[in-house]
Structures are given as structure tokens and as C-alpha cells.
Amino acid sequence: MRKLTVSLATLGIAALGIAVPATAHAGPGCNANWNSHGRDGNVRAWDGTDCGGTLLGVTAGKDPNWADNLGPFQGGDANSASSVMNSGFVGGKDVVAFYWLREYDDHSYGCLLPGEKYVDDLSRNHFTNNANMNDAIESHTWVASTACAPGSFIS
Numbered sequence: 001m002r003k004l005t006v007s008l009a010t011l012g013i014a015a016l017g018i019a020v021p022a023t024a025h026a027g028p029g030c031n032a033n034w035n036s037h038g039r040d041g042n043v044r045a046w047d048g049t050d051c052g053g054t055l056l057g058v059t060a061g062k063d064p065n066w067a068d069n070l071g072p073f074q075g076g077d078a079n080s081a082s083s084v085m086n087s088g089f090v091g092g093k094d095v096v097a098f099y100w101l102r103e104y105d106d107h108s109y110g111c112l113l114p115g116e117k118y119v120d121d122l123s124r125n126h127f128t129n130n131a132n133m134n135d136a137i138e139s140h141t142w143v144a145s146t147a148c149a150p151g152s153f154i155s
Contacts, residue, residue, distance in 0.1 A: 027051070027120040030083060034117055041089050043096045043140060045073070045081040049121045056080055060088070062141035065102045073140075078102075081137045085118040093142040098154075100127045102138045111148035116155050125154040 027050030037044075041060045047053040057063070059072035067078035086096045100108035108129035112119060119125060123134035128149060 030085065030118045030120045033085065034087070037087055039089060040087050042087050044085040044087065046083045047080045049082045051083045051085060051118060051120060064104060064139050066138050067102070078138045079135050082122050082134055083118065083120050084112060084122065086112045086114050086116065088114055088142065090114050093144050095143050095145050095148060097141055097143045097148065098133065098137045099139045100129065100131055100136055104139055104141050109152060110154040111152045112154050113145065119154050128152050
């Protein structure tokens with residue numbers, strides 16, 4: 001009887017594992033990058049997924065135009081990001097708002113909370129206008145979470 005109970009319990013646990021969807025696993029590249037920098041006050045973006053490829057920019061500030069020749073993101077950085085990281089300090093304006101258009105046009109954006117740390121593949125996320133975020137960011141700024149509409153948070 002004991003073997004039957006153990007077998008049924010094991011079968012029940014296995015069935016539960018099938019019934020509960022698996023969560024997405026974070027990429028090793030973003031994990032390694034996070035572990036090497038931690039919460040250092042910056043936002044980062046890469047042209048590849050999993051915080052790989054070319055590092056487009058790193059800044060503790062904002063950048064209203066990733067396509068100009070000013071600031072930490074320049075020229076070809078606009079519409080190139082496939083992964084982003086929020087390693088900003090927690091408190092106050094600690095959310096990074098990434099915008100579909102230049103100059104922080106608030107008609108379409110996505111917000112990355114500090115607790116999310118990073119998005120390893122922007123193709124899974126959409127701006128508030130439902131446009132896919134991959135290779136589509138033109139500006140960013142730091143905001144308080146209250147500045148972000150429900151449904152605008154990315155992960």
C-alpha cells in the first residue's frame with residue numbers, strides 16, 4: 001500500500017508539472033551582464049537579444065533622440081535595440097520609459113521597472129500603440145512608475 005501511495009503522489013506531482021506552464025528562462029548573456037554591473041544607476045541597450053551583439057549605449061541620464069549625434073545613443077542606435085537593461089537606482093524616477101518616437105512622445109512607449117532588471121528579447125514586447133518594440137526604440141527617459149499606464153510595463 002505504501003508503494004501505491006508513493007507512486008500516486010509521484011504521478012500527481014508529475015501531472016501538476018505538466019499542467020502548470022513553465023516560465024520563460026532568462027538568457028545567460030543578460031544574467032552575466034547584470035552580475036558584472038548590478039545596480040549601477042544606468043540604462044543599457046544592445047542590438048542583439050540576450051544583451052548580446054553591439055552595446056548601443058550606457059547612461060544614467062536620458063536621451064531624447066537615439067538617431068542624432070548627441071548623448072549616449074547616437075546615429076544608428078535608433079531602431080536597433082533588441083534587448084535592454086534597467087540597472088538604475090531604486091526610488092523616485094527608477095523606471096525607464098522607452099519610446100517609439102523621438103522626444104519622449106508619450107503616444108507610444110513601454111516601461112521597464114527596476115525589479116524586472118532587463119528584457120532579453122524585445123520582440124516579445126509591444127509599445128502602448130501595440131507596435132512591436134524590437135528594433136523600434138527612438139528615445140528613453142527615467143520616470144516614476146505612476147507615469148506609466150496600466151499595460152505599458154515590459155518584461
